[in-house]
Amino acid sequence: MTDPWLVVRADKGAVLVVPATGPATGEPVRVALDRDGLVASVPDGPSDERARLVPAVGDRVLLDDEGTTLVGLLPRRSALVRDSAGRTSLTQVLAANVDVVLVVEHLDPDPDLGRVERLLTLAWRSGAQPVVVLTKADLVPDPAGMAQDVAQVALAVPVHAVSVTDDEGLEPLRALLTPGATLVVVGPSGAGKSTLVNALAGREVMATGERRAGDGRGRHTTTHRELVPLPGGALLIDTPGIRAVGLVADAAALEHTFADVAEIAARCRFADCAHTTEPGCAVRRALDDGELTERRFTSWRKLEREAAYQERRADVRLAAAEKARWKRVTMDYHRGRRGPGAPRP
Ligand SMILES: Nc1nc2c(ncn2[C@@H]2O[C@H](COP(=O)(O)OP(=O)(O)O)[C@@H](O)[C@H]2O)c(=O)[nH]1
Ligand SMILES: [Mg+2]
Ligand SMILES: [Zn+2]
Incomplete structure (x- = not known):
C-alpha cells in the first residue's frame, strides 16, 4: 500500500488502474470493488469525507499489499459531478x-x-x-x-x-x-x-x-x-454524451456562467426582485433595450430554478442523515449508561 494508482476506467463492480507515478504505459490492472462497489476510506481526508465513495475515472487510489483490493481513495482536487437519482448519494462523480x-x-x-x-x-x-x-x-x-x-x-x-x-x-x-x-x-x-x-x-x-x-x-x-x-x-x-437532465446546477457556478445577467440583476431596485413586473427592474430594462436576450434570460431562470430545487433536495437529505446520526449517538449514549450487556428496560 505505497504508491497510488490511477483509475483509467470505472465500471460497476471493478476499476481498471495503472500506476499513477511514472509513465502510464502497460496493461491496466483490474481490481474488483467490494459488494457495494464503494471505497471505505479517504486517507488524510476530513472525517466526513471518510464516507464510502465510488471511485471515478481520474481518481488516485491505494491498493492493499497484494494489489488486489482497493483500500483507499486520495482526496480529489476537482470533480466533475452530475445529479444522481440514486438513493445513496446526491451526485455522481463523472471524472x-x-x-x-x-x-x-x-x-x-x-x-x-x-x-x-x-x-x-x-x-x-x-x-x-x-x-x-x-x-x-x-x-x-x-x-x-x-x-x-x-x-x-x-x-x-x-x-x-x-x-x-x-x-x-x-x-x-x-x-x-x-x-x-x-x-x-x-x-x-x-x-x-x-x-x-x-x-x-x-x-x-x-x-x-x-x-x-x-x-x-x-x-x-x-x-x-x-x-x-x-x-x-x-x-x-x-465520455459518452451526457443528457441534459441530471447536470448539476449550482448557484456559485451559475454566477460564473451568467456573470453578465447577475451583474444586471444586481442593479434591480429590490434585492428580491423576481424580474417580472417590479418597478425599477434592471433585468426587464435590459431585455427591452436588447442588452440581454430573452433566450439567455430564460436559460438563466431555468438553471436557477434547477439549482434551487437541487439545493432543497440536498437539504432534505442532509437533514435526514443528521437525524440518523443523532439517533445513533443517543442510542450509543443509552447503551453506555446501561452498561455492556445490560438487559433492555
Ligand atoms: N466533417 C467533420 N466531421 C467530424 C469532425 N469531427 C468529428 N466528425 C464526425 O462526427 C461523427 C461523430 O464523431 P464522434 O467522435 O464519434 O462523436 P462523439 O459521440 O462526440 O464521440 C463522426 O462521424 C466523425 O467522423 C470534423 O471536424 N469534421
Ligand atoms: Mg464518442
Ligand atoms: Zn429585476
Whole structure:
C-alpha cells in the first residue's frame, strides 16, 4: 500500500488502474470493488469525507499489499459531478482530478447555446477551467463568426473552432496537453468528442462513429468514460454524451456562467426582485433595450430554478442523515449508561 494508482476506467463492480507515478504505459490492472462497489476510506481526508465513495475515472487510489483490493481513495482536487437519482448519494462523480473541461459542441448542426451554458455550469462547478471547442468547422462557411456568437454566452472562457478533418484550429488545444494536465471532453453524442480525443492523442484510441439516422446514436457511440494517458504525460478523458437532465446546477457556478445577467440583476431596485413586473427592474430594462436576450434570460431562470430545487433536495437529505446520526449517538449514549450487556428496560 505505497504508491497510488490511477483509475483509467470505472465500471460497476471493478476499476481498471495503472500506476499513477511514472509513465502510464502497460496493461491496466483490474481490481474488483467490494459488494457495494464503494471505497471505505479517504486517507488524510476530513472525517466526513471518510464516507464510502465510488471511485471515478481520474481518481488516485491505494491498493492493499497484494494489489488486489482497493483500500483507499486520495482526496480529489476537482470533480466533475452530475445529479444522481440514486438513493445513496446526491451526485455522481463523472471524472476526478480534472484541470480542463473541454465543452465540445458541433457547428453543424447549429450549436445549441443553452446546452453550452449548461455544460459550462457543470465545468465551473467542477473547479476545473472550462474551454469551449466548436467542432466540424469544415462543414460551415463562417466558423469564426459562429465562434464569436458562442463566445457571447461563454464569458471569460476561451472558444476555439476546430476541424479534425482538416486539422484546423487544434494547436491551442494541443498547448493544453502539458505533462500532468488532465483534460476531459463533455458534450452531446455525435459532437466529435472521441474524434477530438484521437486527434489530440495522435492515434486511434477511441472508436468514433457516424450518427445513425433516426435515433441519432452513433454506430460506435462511446459507452463508458475512459482515461487515455498520452506519451507526453497529459491525461485525456473521453465520455459518452451526457443528457441534459441530471447536470448539476449550482448557484456559485451559475454566477460564473451568467456573470453578465447577475451583474444586471444586481442593479434591480429590490434585492428580491423576481424580474417580472417590479418597478425599477434592471433585468426587464435590459431585455427591452436588447442588452440581454430573452433566450439567455430564460436559460438563466431555468438553471436557477434547477439549482434551487437541487439545493432543497440536498437539504432534505442532509437533514435526514443528521437525524440518523443523532439517533445513533443517543442510542450509543443509552447503551453506555446501561452498561455492556445490560438487559433492555
Ligand atoms: N466533417 C467533420 N466531421 C467530424 C469532425 N469531427 C468529428 N466528425 C464526425 O462526427 C461523427 C461523430 O464523431 P464522434 O467522435 O464519434 O462523436 P462523439 O459521440 O462526440 O464521440 C463522426 O462521424 C466523425 O467522423 C470534423 O471536424 N469534421
Ligand atoms: Mg464518442
Ligand atoms: Zn429585476
